[in-house]
Amino acid sequence: MNCxxxxxYVFDYCDDNLSPDxxxxxxxxxxxxxxxxxxxxxxxxxxxxxxxxxxxxxxxxDFTSRVMQQVTGADQATLHLRWTRKxxxxxxxKYAWTAxxxxxxxxxxxxxxxxxxxxxxxxxxDAPSAEIGKASVLNSSVQSPLPDSKLDAQSGTSRVYxxxxxxxxxxxxxxxxxxxxxxxxxxxxxxxxxxxxVSSEIMMSAMADPGSQDTGVFDQxxxxxNPPSDMMLWKASDVQSPSRQGSAPNPVRKSDxxxxxxxxxxxxxxxxxxNVVSSDLEQEGSIIEYxxxxxxxxxxxxxxxxxxKAEPNTLLNNELLSSASPQKEAEVAPPSxxxxxxxxxxxxxxxxxxxxxxxxxxxxxxxxxxxxFSNNSTVSSQ
Amino acid sequence: xxxDETLADRVLHGDTAAFEELVNxxxxxxxxxxxxxxxxxxxxxxxxxxxxxxxxxxLYQFDQSKKFGPWIHRIAINTAxxxxxxxxxxxNLSFDExxxxxxxxxxxxxxxxxxxxxERKEIMEDIRLSIQELxxxxxxxxxxxxxxxxxxxxxAQVLGVSKENVEVRIxxxxxxxxxxxxxxxxxxxxxxxxSAF
Numbered sequence: 001m002n003c004x005x006x007x008x009y010v011f012d013y014c015d016d017n018l019s020p021d022x023x024x025x026x027x028x029x030x031x032x033x034x035x036x037x038x039x040x041x042x043x044x045x046x047x048x049x050x051x052x053x054x055x056x057x058x059x060x061x062d063f064t065s066r067v068m069q070q071v072t073g074a075d076q077a078t079l080h081l082r083w084t085r086k087x088x089x090x091x092x093x094k095y096a097w098t099a100x101x102x103x104x105x106x107x108x109x110x111x112x113x114x115x116x117x118x119x120x121x122x123x124x125x126d127a128p129s130a131e132i133g134k135a136s137v138l139n140s141s142v143q144s145p146l147p148d149s150k151l152d153a154q155s156g157t158s159r160v161y162x163x164x165x166x167x168x169x170x171x172x173x174x175x176x177x178x179x180x181x182x183x184x185x186x187x188x189x190x191x192x193x194x195x196x197x198v199s200s201e202i203m204m205s206a207m208a209d210p211g212s213q214d215t216g217v218f219d220q221x222x223x224x225x226n227p228p229s230d231m232m233l234w235k236a237s238d239v240q241s242p243s244r245q246g247s248a249p250n251p252v253r254k255s256d257x258x259x260x261x262x263x264x265x266x267x268x269x270x271x272x273x274x275n276v277v278s279s280d281l282e283q284e285g286s287i288i289e290y291x292x293x294x295x296x297x298x299x300x301x302x303x304x305x306x307x308x309k310a311e312p313n314t315l316l317n318n319e320l321l322s323s324a325s326p327q328k329e330a331e332v333a334p335p336s337x338x339x340x341x342x343x344x345x346x347x348x349x350x351x352x353x354x355x356x357x358x359x360x361x362x363x364x365x366x367x368x369x370x371x372x373f374s375n376n377s378t379v380s381s382q
Numbered sequence: 383x384x385x386d387e388t389l390a391d392r393v394l395h396g397d398t399a400a401f402e403e404l405v406n407x408x409x410x411x412x413x414x415x416x417x418x419x420x421x422x423x424x425x426x427x428x429x430x431x432x433x434x435x436x437x438x439x440x441l442y443q444f445d446q447s448k449k450f451g452p453w454i455h456r457i458a459i460n461t462a463x464x465x466x467x468x469x470x471x472x473x474n475l476s477f478d479e480x481x482x483x484x485x486x487x488x489x490x491x492x493x494x495x496x497x498x499x500x501e502r503k504e505i506m507e508d509i510r511l512s513i514q515e516l517x518x519x520x521x522x523x524x525x526x527x528x529x530x531x532x533x534x535x536x537x538a539q540v541l542g543v544s545k546e547n548v549e550v551r552i553x554x555x556x557x558x559x560x561x562x563x564x565x566x567x568x569x570x571x572x573x574x575x576x577s578a579f
Contacts, residue, residue, distance in 0.1 A: 011556045045502070046559060049509045050528035057423050059413050059430070064405045067434045072398055 001029040006036045014043040261288045262346040262373035264302050270294045292357075299357040302371065306351055340364040346373050386450030393441055405434055408451070411530065412458045418525040419462035421514065429465055433458050452539035455526070459540065463518045512562040520555035527552055 006029050012018050013026045030037045060066075267273075271292035278288040292300040339356040351373070355364045384392075384400075386407065392400035412433050417426035437454055444453055513521065526537045534548045541548065 011553060042505070042560075042563075043556075045505055046509050046556070046563075047528070049506055049513070050524060051531075053414070053529060056414055056417065059409055059427065063409055063413075063427070063431070064402060067405050067409075067431055068398065068402050070431070070435055071401060071438045 001025045003029075003033060003036055006030070006033070007039060010036070010039050010043050014040060014047055261286050261304050261306060262344070262351060262375050264290055264304075265372045265374050266370055267292060267300075267302070268367070268370065271300050298359060300359060300367065301354075301356045303354040303356070304351050304373070305354075306349070338364060340368045342368060344373055347375055387446045387448075390441055390444055390450055391446055393438070401438060404437075404450070404454075408454050409434070411451075412454060414529060415455060415458045415522075415525055416462045418529050419459070419518070419522065420466060425465075429462055430458070432465075433461050436461065449539065452536065455530075455540045456542065459522050459526075463522065466518060508563055508566050509559070512559055512566060515562050516555065516558055520551070520558055523548065523551045524555050524559075 006026060009018060009022065009026060013023065016023075018026065030040055261278075267290075271294050273290060274293050275291040276288065277291070278286070286306045288304050290302040292302070294300075338359075338361040339354055340361070341352060341354045344351050344353050353368070353373070355368055355371075357364075359367070384403075386404060389400040389404050393404070409430065413426060413430045416429045416433070417423065420426050420429060433454070437457060440457075444450065513524070516524070523537060523541070526532045526540060527534075532540070534545050534552070537548045537552075538545045541551075543551075
């Protein structure tokens with residue numbers, strides 16, 4: 001037995017936890033080594049202190065009653081409910097609330113931009129203000145079929161209403177009457193004489209009295225004869241952007257009224273057909289417009305008119321073509337006033353073709369050479 | 383006599399008297415452990431009360447196939463340590479209050495040479511102070527082993543460790559106590575010759 005080994009077992013030695021053999025060796029070493037003997041004495045002192053309980057205070061006599069008061073004072077039902085719960089139920093509840101809060105924040109973060117955007121669209125569409133310019137841009141982004149090319153921010157929608165609906169009202173504009181004055185109910189009432197107006201007016205008259213014209217495009221819209229200008233504006237916006245009703249792309253709509261007119265062929269593939277507007281009027285004859293746009297949102301309008309039915313002075317005019325340009329052009333790129341008009345002969349029938357849009361005269365000329373017309377095929381692109 | 387586990391079962395069925403019986407059985411041992419851990423009477427009493435309320439609320443977690451004693455003592459140790467950590471409490475109380483009574487009350491030590499008696503008093507005081515400097519884990523195992531007079535197997539149940547681990551912990555705690563004591567003497571420049579004992 002050496003001192004190192006003795007130190008290792010000194011605690012067990014003092015606790016009397018050693019085998020007799022080892023204890024005897026420790027006893028022998030202890031007698032021979034004063035330092036290790038001191039270790040034993042110190043360990044005994046430590047044990048004496050460690051085991052001492054004589055100083056322990058006593059709990060107050062009313063301790064039990066205080067505990068029981070606390071325990072029984074609590075809602076028994078709640079306590080028993082706690083006992084019946086699974087251990088993790090409270091944690092799950094806590095995490096559930098946290099998860100719900102996080103989810104709500106995430107939903108708000110994701111949906112808030114869309115809500116704001118939709119709100120802006122609604123405001124623009126509904127407000128008869130200078131914001132209409134924005135409305136045009138937004139509506140064009142959903143490939144609106146109707147134009148606002150004559151729209152300016154100052155006159156707002158009143159002017160659109162004026163140009164489309166009532167030549168009489170339009171005549172007051174030059175007399176210095178403000179837009180607000182122009183659209184008193186007495187003045188803005190369209191009547192059935194609109195059948196003699198240009199095609200652009202047909203569109204709005206169809207809104208005023210859907211039964212008066214066969215436009216094939218706006219037949220879903222029915223408005224009172226004398227709507228307030230704001231109301232008219234809203235409806236105009238609505239009609240301009242039918243695709244706002246849903247997320248699907250604006251479908252190409254085609255009327256049967258001018259179904260016998262030739263159809264354009266070999267339109268360059270860069271142009272996409274976005275709309276077809278047709279009418280079949282007694283004075284003008286059958287008119288059909290094919291609206292194309294390219295990736296730069298440039299507009300190409302191909303208009304055909306059956307010259308055999310139309311009176312010369314009622315042939316397609318710029319008013320129709322420019323009004324048929326997308327709303328975006330009103331703000332971003334003013335529509336070109338250039339048009340190319342020529343006659344074609346298809347199956348012995350003469351038609352007047354007018355190319356218009358936001359293209360240059362040179363481009364329109366090239367397109368006039370490229371595009372052909374056929375009666376026996378569908379509208380196609382190259 | 384109804385065993386603890388049966389009483390616990392009765393408490394779970396709404397018998398508050400059974401819980402009162404459990405409180406009476408364990409209040410002293412729980413208070414004893416807590417007091418040795420925190421070293422302050424009032425604080426120890428509050429923590430003891432907290433332990434019993436905790437036991438009452440968490441009784442559904444008690445595995446009735448095991449002993450109730452180690453379970454409640456474990457809660458007592460953990461609650462005491464938790465309170466010490468929460469308050470980041472540094473126990474500055476004198477060892478007289480928390481661990482042992484003043485040395486005058488040790489009649490066996492007071493017999494003999496007055497100088498030796500005085501030296502013993504000093505040494506025992508140093509031991510008490512050294513115990514207070516031990517980490518909670520060491521102090522708790524020493525409390526269970528020497529104050530509660532538990533066997534290593536019982537300590538293992540309370541602490542949730544193996545018996546061998548308890549032995550190792552106790553040995554390390556004793557060595558740490560000795561080291562702390564010698565450090566204390568060294569700091570004071572005291573060369574203890576225990577030949578007088």
